[in-house]
Amino acid sequence: MPTANAKTNILITGGTGYIGGSVLSRFLDRPDFGHLNITALVRSPEKAEKVKTLGISVVVGSHKDDELVEKLAAEADVVIAMADADDLDAANAILRGLEKRYHRNDGDGKRPILIHTSGTGVLADDARGMYASTKIYDDLNPDDIDSLPPTQLHRPVDMAVIDADKKGYVRTYIVAPSTIYGFAKSRLVDIGVQNPYSIQIPVLVDASLDRRQGGMVGEGKNLWPNVSNSDVADLFHVVYDNARNNPGMGHGSEGFFFGENGEHSLYQLGKAIAENLVVIGRGVSPEPTPFTKEELDKYFQGSTYMGSNARCRANHSRLAGWKPKNTKADMFAGIPDEIAVGMAGKRGPAKMH
Incomplete structure (x- = not known):
């Protein structure tokens, strides 16, 4: 016993x-x-x-x-x-x-x-970035x-x-x-034992740094929580x-x-990256442009996953007592640091799995 x-x-x-x-x-x-x-x-x-x-x-x-x-x-x-x-x-x-x-x-x-x-x-x-789902x-x-x-x-x-x-x-x-x-x-x-870096935003940052321009899948209209x-x-x-x-x-x-504690479109995320690249002289335009098929192959193994919708609400999590503190504004505020880490090569190339 x-x-x-x-x-x-x-x-x-x-x-x-x-x-x-x-x-x-x-x-x-x-x-x-x-x-x-x-x-x-x-x-x-x-x-x-x-x-x-x-x-x-x-x-x-x-x-x-x-x-x-x-x-x-x-x-x-x-x-x-x-x-x-x-x-x-x-x-x-x-x-x-x-x-x-x-x-x-x-x-x-x-x-x-x-x-x-x-x-x-x-x-x-x-969705391939072409629409925002209502689901x-x-x-x-x-x-x-x-x-x-x-x-x-x-x-x-x-x-x-x-x-x-x-x-x-x-x-x-x-x-x-x-x-x-x-x-x-x-x-x-x-x-020194934990990986301190995420995946999705670093992948976008690394791709954008390489092409010297913020990018998105399709028109970037798809929505994801964050x-x-x-x-x-x-x-x-x-x-x-x-x-x-x-x-x-x-x-x-x-x-x-x-x-989840809010949601964003891929266009919004691509634009935040594009604007910050322009500020540091590494981007051509503050407006994100669609990834070409060749770029999708190069940066995302041909996948259009980043252009999908995955909308949800964490009502069960909140009912259980979860009280998230950070918001979409915090995510965007962290983009300059993500770009700096990507430029310094501190985390190595980010890869989608």
């Missing part, structure tokens, strides 16, 4: 990534940190040694190692998966481990918890989300996670951030607290939590 003061065992994957490092760092400052036994799966032995200095248990390995991931999940009360939203094998390994954890004969009768990281890319359409998804409307076809980005893993909840051996929650902006600032960044890195980290902890202390909160198909 578990004792009353037994520690909560938490497994974190992706803990040195842009999202994961910020989420993991938040645990260090929690008043209940002393009652948590946190294990981070880290690929680099060098990073692992640094993470250990923070009072976190570390296992060196990859989320691609199914047997290792399954074993670690079987020992966890909570798994927070932030390594790869589209790795179905890794997700299934985690779920197999959590099923073993549920059936383990320790007498507590509790379902373990999985908090899985997805993204609002699951909502993306094929807006609501994370308080599970039927609407359930209507998404299995061919959508992230959807195969999301469906596996939801199906596991239906089977009754785990309670699952899916956090789906949108366009995340801002440099990560955390204890893990300070010790959220800061700091607010995303807060959202994960809001979901974690509710999952631990409020079992009645929706989970499974009712356990989606969008991360």
